[in-house]
Amino acid sequence: MSDDLAGEAAALDAADVLRAKRADFVLQDGQDGQDGQDGQDGQDGHGTGHGPDAAARVVYLDGNSLGALPRGVPGRLADVVDREWGRLGIRSWTESGWWTAPERVGDRIGRLVGAAPGQVVAGDSTSVNVFKAVVAGVRLAGAASGRDEILVDAQTFPTDGYIAESAARMTGCRIRSVEAGAMAGAAGPRTAVALVNHVDYRTGRLHDLPGITAAVHAAGARVVWDLCHSAGALPVALDAHDVDLAVGCTYKYLNGGPGSPAYLYVRRDLQPRFDSPLPGWNSHADPFALAPAYAPADGALRGRVGTPDILSLLALDAALDVWEGVGIDAVRAKSLALTDFFLRCVEAYAPRGRVWSLTPAAHDERGSQVSLRCAADGQETMAELVRRGVVGDFRRPDVLRFGFTPLYTGFAETERAARVLGEVLA
Amino acid sequence: MSDDLAGEAAALDAADVLRAKRADFVLQDGQDGQDGQDGQDGQDGHGTGHGPDAAARVVYLDGNSLGALPRGVPGRLADVVDREWGRLGIRSWTESGWWTAPERVGDRIGRLVGAAPGQVVAGDSTSVNVFKAVVAGVRLAGAASGRDEILVDAQTFPTDGYIAESAARMTGCRIRSVEAGAMAGAAGPRTAVALVNHVDYRTGRLHDLPGITAAVHAAGARVVWDLCHSAGALPVALDAHDVDLAVGCTYKYLNGGPGSPAYLYVRRDLQPRFDSPLPGWNSHADPFALAPAYAPADGALRGRVGTPDILSLLALDAALDVWEGVGIDAVRAKSLALTDFFLRCVEAYAPRGRVWSLTPAAHDERGSQVSLRCAADGQETMAELVRRGVVGDFRRPDVLRFGFTPLYTGFAETERAARVLGEVLA
Numbered sequence: 001m002s003d004d005l006a007g008e009a010a011a012l013d014a015a016d017v018l019r020a021k022r023a024d025f026v027l028q029d030g031q032d033g034q035d036g037q038d039g040q041d042g043q044d045g046h047g048t049g050h051g052p053d054a055a056a057r058v059v060y061l062d063g064n065s066l067g068a069l070p071r072g073v074p075g076r077l078a079d080v081v082d083r084e085w086g087r088l089g090i091r092s093w094t095e096s097g098w099w100t101a102p103e104r105v106g107d108r109i110g111r112l113v114g115a116a117p118g119q120v121v122a123g124d125s126t127s128v129n130v131f132k133a134v135v136a137g138v139r140l141a142g143a144a145s146g147r148d149e150i151l152v153d154a155q156t157f158p159t160d161g162y163i164a165e166s167a168a169r170m171t172g173c174r175i176r177s178v179e180a181g182a183m184a185g186a187a188g189p190r191t192a193v194a195l196v197n198h199v200d201y202r203t204g205r206l207h208d209l210p211g212i213t214a215a216v217h218a219a220g221a222r223v224v225w226d227l228c229h230s231a232g233a234l235p236v237a238l239d240a241h242d243v244d245l246a247v248g249c250t251y252k253y254l255n256g257g258p259g260s261p262a263y264l265y266v267r268r269d270l271q272p273r274f275d276s277p278l279p280g281w282n283s284h285a286d287p288f289a290l291a292p293a294y295a296p297a298d299g300a301l302r303g304r305v306g307t308p309d310i311l312s313l314l315a316l317d318a319a320l321d322v323w324e325g326v327g328i329d330a331v332r333a334k335s336l337a338l339t340d341f342f343l344r345c346v347e348a349y350a351p352r353g354r355v356w357s358l359t360p361a362a363h364d365e366r367g368s369q370v371s372l373r374c375a376a377d378g379q380e381t382m383a384e385l386v387r388r389g390v391v392g393d394f395r396r397p398d399v400l401r402f403g404f405t406p407l408y409t410g411f412a413e414t415e416r417a418a419r420v421l422g423e424v425l426a
Numbered sequence: 427m428s429d430d431l432a433g434e435a436a437a438l439d440a441a442d443v444l445r446a447k448r449a450d451f452v453l454q455d456g457q458d459g460q461d462g463q464d465g466q467d468g469q470d471g472h473g474t475g476h477g478p479d480a481a482a483r484v485v486y487l488d489g490n491s492l493g494a495l496p497r498g499v500p501g502r503l504a505d506v507v508d509r510e511w512g513r514l515g516i517r518s519w520t521e522s523g524w525w526t527a528p529e530r531v532g533d534r535i536g537r538l539v540g541a542a543p544g545q546v547v548a549g550d551s552t553s554v555n556v557f558k559a560v561v562a563g564v565r566l567a568g569a570a571s572g573r574d575e576i577l578v579d580a581q582t583f584p585t586d587g588y589i590a591e592s593a594a595r596m597t598g599c600r601i602r603s604v605e606a607g608a609m610a611g612a613a614g615p616r617t618a619v620a621l622v623n624h625v626d627y628r629t630g631r632l633h634d635l636p637g638i639t640a641a642v643h644a645a646g647a648r649v650v651w652d653l654c655h656s657a658g659a660l661p662v663a664l665d666a667h668d669v670d671l672a673v674g675c676t677y678k679y680l681n682g683g684p685g686s687p688a689y690l691y692v693r694r695d696l697q698p699r700f701d702s703p704l705p706g707w708n709s710h711a712d713p714f715a716l717a718p719a720y721a722p723a724d725g726a727l728r729g730r731v732g733t734p735d736i737l738s739l740l741a742l743d744a745a746l747d748v749w750e751g752v753g754i755d756a757v758r759a760k761s762l763a764l765t766d767f768f769l770r771c772v773e774a775y776a777p778r779g780r781v782w783s784l785t786p787a788a789h790d791e792r793g794s795q796v797s798l799r800c801a802a803d804g805q806e807t808m809a810e811l812v813r814r815g816v817v818g819d820f821r822r823p824d825v826l827r828f829g830f831t832p833l834y835t836g837f838a839e840t841e842r843a844a845r846v847l848g849e850v851l852a
Binding site: 026028060062065066068069073074077078081082085086087089090091092093098124125126127128131154157158159161162163165166170171177202249251257258259260261262276277278279280281282284288289290291292294305306307308309310311312313315386391393395396 | 452491494499513516518585688731812
């Protein structure tokens with residue numbers, strides 16, 4: 001069985017059109033023993049189909065939490081620090097394009113989420129952008145509409161719910177918690193905004209963005225999509241589906257680095273009515289007029305707030321270079337192949353009754369991660385996996401998460417990860 | 427006259443106890459001709475008292491806008507990227523202390539603004555922190571108090587006013603614009619919060635933090651101080667003066683880099699009642715419980731929002747190393763000496779009636795910049811100064827700003843800056 005899967009993995013890797021992209025990332029080869037794997041792979045007698053490099057490699061399946069380091073980032077960041085800040089100093093705000101970086105980087109993200117230029121701005125955290133989007137969404141409805149309800153995905157990543165609660169409190173709305181699967185039927189005449197996660201962070205379930213968006217619109221409401229777990233892993237097609245507002249982080253599948261700037265999408269036709277609760281000077285029509293009265297800028301930059309965080313923003317800019325020449329459809333095809341294959345390997349290697357998948361089998365309901373419920377000792381199981389060089393993460397109370405990042409995850413290491421999981425569970 | 431001042435500058439530099447700190451910064455020596463100064467200093471025949479290095483040096487007087495690059499930053503940032511992110515990856519959230527960086531860096535800032543540990547958290551932009559502070563300040567008063575007025579410094583840096591306006595709109599308050607000098611008398615029974623700039627960004631005027639704070643308290647209200655133009659330039663003594671809330675940026679006198687994370691101070695006894703309008707998951711009592719209900723953390727970290735921006739935050743952390751062994755009183759003494767000396771040099775070198783100082787002559791009313799109103803052609807005058815290697819900045823309609831950063835600004839270059847200004851104005 002394992003030789004068959006290992007052989008299949010080798011064939012899949014050989015046919016992988018994205019394979020060369022792996023070289024664009026810094027990934028640990030584990031040779032220095034720093035990563036706690038001390039040759040387990042060599043001891044387990046399952047080397048068939050793996051070269052020595054693959055066998056020693058740490059399998060990084062946590063790109064859904066923190067993407068790997070793109071090779072172009074260190075050099076670019078050093079240049080930003082040494083030359084743009086150190087040498088040019090204040091002149092870099094104009095001469096090095098710092099001032100316009102939020103829109104420029106935003107447009108690059110836009111390309112990956114199906115947004116035409118001029119609708120995405122990078123900056124702030126996801127939480128702060130959720131606040132902007134939900135409040136602005138409520139204001140689009142207007143007080144006269146009688147729409148005083150914010151629907152929130154019941155399984156949302158918590159920060160969205162906390163922030164939506166604050167937005168509701170500050171706009172005179174109330175929160176209604178609704179399973180994402182029921183969101184399309186839940187929006188009604190009182191609904192101002194629905195806040196939905198495109199992919200559930202815990203289960204990896206992909207929600208129906210086109211269907212929910214259309215249903216929320218049919219109810220006369222607005223939808224805010226949280227793309228944290230989908231952007232860079234699968235097609236989002238914001239423009240094509242007429243999404244109103246969207247937010248996302250950039251440190252998962254976009255590999256922008258720890259806590260890198262988030263982004264906000266405001267559909268072009270809504271921008272003139274986008275009324276931000278955080279109207280900082282960077283969103284002013286003429287920031288350097290330093291005028292006492294606020295007058296919002298046109299376009300996506302109306303979503304800006306304060307001075308952009310240039311070091312992180314330009315590290316993200318460099319990280320986005322890895323997407324040059326990559327089509328998101330190819331990414332999606334490989335993502336599904338990886339998660340399909342991992343599920344088959346887990347089925348083959350894991351002892352009966354120890355883990356079962358929370359991630360939908362249907363392709364159109366799956367993001368780019370596999371979440372396994374672990375019958376017992378989930379936290380210890382993940383700790384042991386990490387010690388053996390298989391890096392996923394654990395979410396309480398009992399979920400093992402494995403993220404698959406098509407730009408750098410291969411099939412042989414996917415097979416190895418499942419095999420090590422089987423050994424740990426045995 | 428100029429020889430006297432040049433000689434005096436040399437003596438002042440020789441006696442400068444902070445002089446050695448300059449070596450901790452990357453400052454342009456202009457030798458490569460990139461900075462448009464092409465030896466003007468050598469042509470003007472005023473070399474007395476300057477060595478060749480000083481003569482060729484760019485005079486960077488814009489540290490009140492973007493601080494110079496501390497030498498320790500590039501190496502630290504490279505380590506954060508290459509090792510902490512590239513090698514350790516997700517493990518760095520715990521093993522490299524990423525998770526607690528906002529509080530750790532906050533405490534280091536706290537030391538510079540007179541805040542005991544546990545009251546300052548770093549992150550987000552100044553604008554976002556103004557929003558947190560003003561809304562939380564209004565909530566401290568409580569709806570039952572009848573306090574529905576937010577006083578805003580009439581000359582405030584605009585973003586504070588824009589954000590306060592939004593905070594007022596979202597909390598049912600109204601804004602009253604008051605000159606900072608009149609703030610102490612303006613607070614009354616309707617006042618919930620007063621938002622005041624410690625140093626005026628345009629004129630460099632230092633406002634009376636102890637007096638205004640006491641007067642606002644006497645009126646039963648809270649005060650939010652914006653420290654952007656004072657932190658790192660003069661003593662702030664937040665704890666000693668019982669300040670309620672404060673915010674500030676770190677890219678000016680704290681040299682954190684372009685758009686580096688801002689900070690929020692919440693006085694310890696107010697923290698249990700600090701009710702954030704941006705209750706992101708990073709401010710939760712147990713973030714990784716990923717609980718659907720929000721429960722705020724204790725302490726300063728209640729002011730956190732989303733995932734901290736680690737690259738920028740740790741660049742800032744490295745930048746703060748320059749403060750080791752530096753007392754803020756010595757910084758203040760040198761700052762006043764520098765601005766006094768610059769004003770005297772301008773008086774000596776500038777043609778009559780071309781510029782006059784907007785910056786108060788009285789020490790207790792002066793920050794660490796000198797602002798000169800320029801009778802005509804202010805923008806062109808500054809552009810020409812920059813071409814000649816004297817870097818200040820221009821604020822519409824007619825203000826030339828020169829920032830003095832005691833850790834790296836010397837007296838000889840201060841004299842040179844005034845001399846070049848005199849030449850340009852002539």
